[in-house]
Amino acid sequence: MTRARLTRGAIGVAGFLIVGELVIRLWVGRTFDFPAPSAILYEAALLPVDPEFLEGSLVTMGNWGLGLLVAVGIAVPLGVLLGSLPTAEQAVRPLLEFLRPIPSVAIIPLAILLIPDDAMMKVSVIVYASLWPILINTLYGMHDVDPVAKESMRTFGFGSLAVLGRVSLPSAAPFMATGVRIAAGIALVLAVSAELVAGGVNGLGVYAVKASSGNRMDLIMAATLWAGLFGVGANLVLQAAERRLFRWHWLRTGGVRT
Amino acid sequence: MTRTLRCRAIAVGAAVALALTACGGGESTDTSASTGGLEKTTIKVGALPIPDPVALYIANEKGFFKEEGLTVEPVIITGGAAAIPQIKNSSLDIAQTNYVSTFAAVERGEKIKLVADMYQAGENTFNIMVPNDSDIKTVADLKGKTILVNNLRNVATLAVETQLKVAGLTEADVKFAEKPFPEMGNAIAGGQADAGWLTEPFITATQSQLGFRKLADTMTGETENLPIAGWMATDDWVQKHPKTLAAFQRAIAKAQALVSNDRKELEAMIPTYTKIDAQTASVITLGSFPSELNADRLQKVADLMLEYGYLKQQIDVKSIIVAQPSDG
Amino acid sequence: MNVLNRLWFVPLVLAAWEVTTRFVVVSIDFPPPSEIVVRAYELWFSGPAARLFLTDDALDNILPSLARMFVGWFLAALFGVVAGVILGRSRSLSGYVDGLIEFGRAVPPPMLLPLFLVLFQSGLATQLATIVFGVIWPVLLNSVDGARSVDRTYTETATVFGLSKAQHLRVVVIPAASPKIFAGLRLSLSLALILMVISEIFGGTDGIGYQLLQAQRSFDAAGVWSAIALLGVLGYLVNSLFVLAERRVLVWHRQANRIP
Numbered sequence: 001m002t003r004a005r006l007t008r009g010a011i012g013v014a015g016f017l018i019v020g021e022l023v024i025r026l027w028v029g030r031t032f033d034f035p036a037p038s039a040i041l042y043e044a045a046l047l048p049v050d051p052e053f054l055e056g057s058l059v060t061m062g063n064w065g066l067g068l069l070v071a072v073g074i075a076v077p078l079g080v081l082l083g084s085l086p087t088a089e090q091a092v093r094p095l096l097e098f099l100r101p102i103p104s105v106a107i108i109p110l111a112i113l114l115i116p117d118d119a120m121m122k123v124s125v126i127v128y129a130s131l132w133p134i135l136i137n138t139l140y141g142m143h144d145v146d147p148v149a150k151e152s153m154r155t156f157g158f159g160s161l162a163v164l165g166r167v168s169l170p171s172a173a174p175f176m177a178t179g180v181r182i183a184a185g186i187a188l189v190l191a192v193s194a195e196l197v198a199g200g201v202n203g204l205g206v207y208a209v210k211a212s213s214g215n216r217m218d219l220i221m222a223a224t225l226w227a228g229l230f231g232v233g234a235n236l237v238l239q240a241a242e243r244r245l246f247r248w249h250w251l252r253t254g255g256v257r258t
Numbered sequence: 259m260t261r262t263l264r265c266r267a268i269a270v271g272a273a274v275a276l277a278l279t280a281c282g283g284g285e286s287t288d289t290s291a292s293t294g295g296l297e298k299t300t301i302k303v304g305a306l307p308i309p310d311p312v313a314l315y316i317a318n319e320k321g322f323f324k325e326e327g328l329t330v331e332p333v334i335i336t337g338g339a340a341a342i343p344q345i346k347n348s349s350l351d352i353a354q355t356n357y358v359s360t361f362a363a364v365e366r367g368e369k370i371k372l373v374a375d376m377y378q379a380g381e382n383t384f385n386i387m388v389p390n391d392s393d394i395k396t397v398a399d400l401k402g403k404t405i406l407v408n409n410l411r412n413v414a415t416l417a418v419e420t421q422l423k424v425a426g427l428t429e430a431d432v433k434f435a436e437k438p439f440p441e442m443g444n445a446i447a448g449g450q451a452d453a454g455w456l457t458e459p460f461i462t463a464t465q466s467q468l469g470f471r472k473l474a475d476t477m478t479g480e481t482e483n484l485p486i487a488g489w490m491a492t493d494d495w496v497q498k499h500p501k502t503l504a505a506f507q508r509a510i511a512k513a514q515a516l517v518s519n520d521r522k523e524l525e526a527m528i529p530t531y532t533k534i535d536a537q538t539a540s541v542i543t544l545g546s547f548p549s550e551l552n553a554d555r556l557q558k559v560a561d562l563m564l565e566y567g568y569l570k571q572q573i574d575v576k577s578i579i580v581a582q583p584s585d586g
Numbered sequence: 587m588n589v590l591n592r593l594w595f596v597p598l599v600l601a602a603w604e605v606t607t608r609f610v611v612v613s614i615d616f617p618p619p620s621e622i623v624v625r626a627y628e629l630w631f632s633g634p635a636a637r638l639f640l641t642d643d644a645l646d647n648i649l650p651s652l653a654r655m656f657v658g659w660f661l662a663a664l665f666g667v668v669a670g671v672i673l674g675r676s677r678s679l680s681g682y683v684d685g686l687i688e689f690g691r692a693v694p695p696p697m698l699l700p701l702f703l704v705l706f707q708s709g710l711a712t713q714l715a716t717i718v719f720g721v722i723w724p725v726l727l728n729s730v731d732g733a734r735s736v737d738r739t740y741t742e743t744a745t746v747f748g749l750s751k752a753q754h755l756r757v758v759v760i761p762a763a764s765p766k767i768f769a770g771l772r773l774s775l776s777l778a779l780i781l782m783v784i785s786e787i788f789g790g791t792d793g794i795g796y797q798l799l800q801a802q803r804s805f806d807a808a809g810v811w812s813a814i815a816l817l818g819v820l821g822y823l824v825n826s827l828f829v830l831a832e833r834r835v836l837v838w839h840r841q842a843n844r845i846p
């Protein structure tokens with residue numbers, strides 16, 4: 001990250017906050033009861049020293065991470081498999097297309113019923129929601145492989161598995177990575193939403209439930225802020241990993257480097 | 259924790275087949291040396307982060323549970339109806355419930371028992387609030403208006419309907435819409451609705467922050483001193499854990515009595531498990547905390563529900579109550 | 587028949603499901619598909635033939651839901667693609683907003699409902715805002731990705747031919763980015779359905795999500811499953827339509843990458 005970019009980013013954020021403060025204090029605050037960004041930031045700064053919040057964040061992040069890992073473990077192999085076997089993909093496609101749009105939020109009540117262990121229930125919901133972006137993107141990646149490259153490999157006598165390993169997978173990998181990154185965002189939303197619906201002993205969403213019952217909108221927004229920050233952190237980590245792993249992809253496409 | 263690890267491994271296979279297998283239907287912790295012969299010494303109890311279940315936390319803090327050989331882990335739930343699946347699949351042993359939800363569930367065939375009383379409405383604990391400049395001056399003015407409630411077909415709508423009846427209206431004359439309590443104030447102020455059924459701390463909050471005024475107290479007349487919330491468990495659980503249940507009931511009854519006699523204890527406890535700060539806790543209006551389940555009082559709730567069409571058939575409340583054993 | 591070819595797996599799964607729920611795992615919360623279909627019929631499809639058999643309930647709930655979903659998705663697609671392409675090609679501009687985008691993307695939409703409520707006030711606007719907010723990110727992300735990673739050969743060729751900025755955008759960038767853009771649009775379409783349900787569960791007054799909630803509240807298990815099944819079917823239909831459209835637009839891309 002260059003100095004220039006950091007400065008620009010900071011300016012962007014500052015500008016946004018200032019506009020927000022003005023809008024809420026001068027316009028929204030006239031009719032409604034809603035905390036201004038300054039109040040929210042103040043509470044947000046205090047949250048890391050609140051042991052309840054810290055513990056809760058760890059629990060939620062734990063579910064999130066685990067759910068994402070499991071989803072990757074399922075969706076990537078599945079996507080590669082289906083991507084290389086067109087008949088299999090055709091058979092399963094309608095099922096996937098039917099299951100995919102079912103909102104995981106709707107699955108939560110069902111999951112509560114079927115899975116007694118609270119943590120496992122939440123992780124399962126997260127897995128379900130994260131599967132699809134990774135699967136879809138992997139499939140897209142598999143379909144996007146340069147046929148010329150594959151043909152060339154075949155002419156040289158390489159078998160299907162080798163073609164898969166040397167051409168298809170590396171080619172599809174950037175797509176998969178984007179899929180994982182998107183899934184990470186969705187997984188966080190589900191992790192928090194599951195807690196908003198089901199409660200629990202501790203968690204980010206549980207904290208929001210408590211704050212909500214106590215009419216502490218400023219705390220809810222502060223917790224939301226932190227949820228966003230956690231998500232940003234994870235995204236940065238994933239992006240850095242992506243850049244490192246797929247350096248060759250960036251070089252080839254000569255894209256605008258950030 | 260091998261059980262949990264095993265469960266997580268199963269989650270992988272389960273997620274693939276999208277057949278979410280129950281991980282062994284229930285937790286039965288320590289069967290080893292239990293004090294006083296309790297079937298279970300550690301139980302998970304679900305409660306809302308509101309003033310009503312304060313006795314649970316007081317019983318924990320003051321050691322009432324420990325005296326009975328019980329360890330209680332409080333779990334935050336998001337609503338009585340939401341907790342029913344959780345007691346059914348044993349992720350919770352006992353949970354907070356509101357009586358309207360419970361009776362409706364029982365009618366649908368859910369096997370639930372009420373094990374202890376928790377909260378009863380008092381004056382000005384559940385009001386219909388309107389903006390100060392609203393042209394709704396009496397309950398009769400609610401005709402054709404939108405009223406916000408936290409849950410449809412529940413205590414809120416029932417209580418409002420009793421007040422509507424007094425003013426000569428029925429539920430068909432108004433429109434109920436659901437919104438969580440914290441958003442009601444702003445929704446009404448912004449014109450999305452005309453009135454809201456609120457409880458504390460939202461009554462005080464909308465009054466001080468948005469300048470709302472009280473239109474009516476919904477806990478008067480037919481609903482005076484209405485039993486609101488209690489503790490529930492499944493039939494199955496009650497049958498399998500009679501001693502544990504009795505221990506819970508004794509400790510809770512003691513805590514309820516303490517809370518009823520000493521408001522200061524209540525006010526000190528509330529900020530520790532909710533986000534209601536000490537200052538707010540000292541000014542909010544609260545109902546009462548009965549120490550015993552009273553079949554007559556509860557029958558009133560069931561009868562009201564029948565009268566207003568929330569139940570299709572008469573329910574005999576006595577068959578749902580598990581009274582506290584009178585010994586010890 | 588081609589259709590039969592593609593759908594043979596589905597009846598198999600349905601049969602297995604029916605058998606499992608009738609004989610293996612019997613619970614009131616796990617009704618067999620036959621029961622679910624009956625309930626769905628009762629709720630939505632037992633109306634007069636003139637109205638495509640849709641009941642009042644169906645018209646009052648399914649139509650508004652779909653309308654909100656499409657409008658929300660369309661708005662998100664519009665803003666997302668435009669903003670994405672612009673940001674993808676402009677390093678300085680993206681520098682200002684990248685941080686904000688990353689942040690906005692990570693925030694769980696249900697937690698922002700109170701904020702949208704005071705910003706947009708009307709129920710409809712709040713719901714649309716929630717949908718757009720949740721849905722825009724994949725489109726934006728993929729559009730930026732797509733616009734950024736245009737193959738160098740194309741960019742260099744464009745320079746050699748002396749194309750103007752606008753031409754470059756139209757002839758090179760957008761077509762090259764379109765596979766990724768479409769991937770993003772497709773993803774956000776299914777997300778739009780999800781967000782629509784979320785906006786209706788957390789504070790709506792009508793719609794499929796709202797009906798789902800009501801069914802759960804009244805312990806109507808068959809109703810819950812029906813709503814979920816309906817969402818699946820709608821999602822499938824909508825996605826199929828999208829795929830058809832995509833096939834038309836990306837015909838050239840598929841030709842190039844077609845497996846012989």
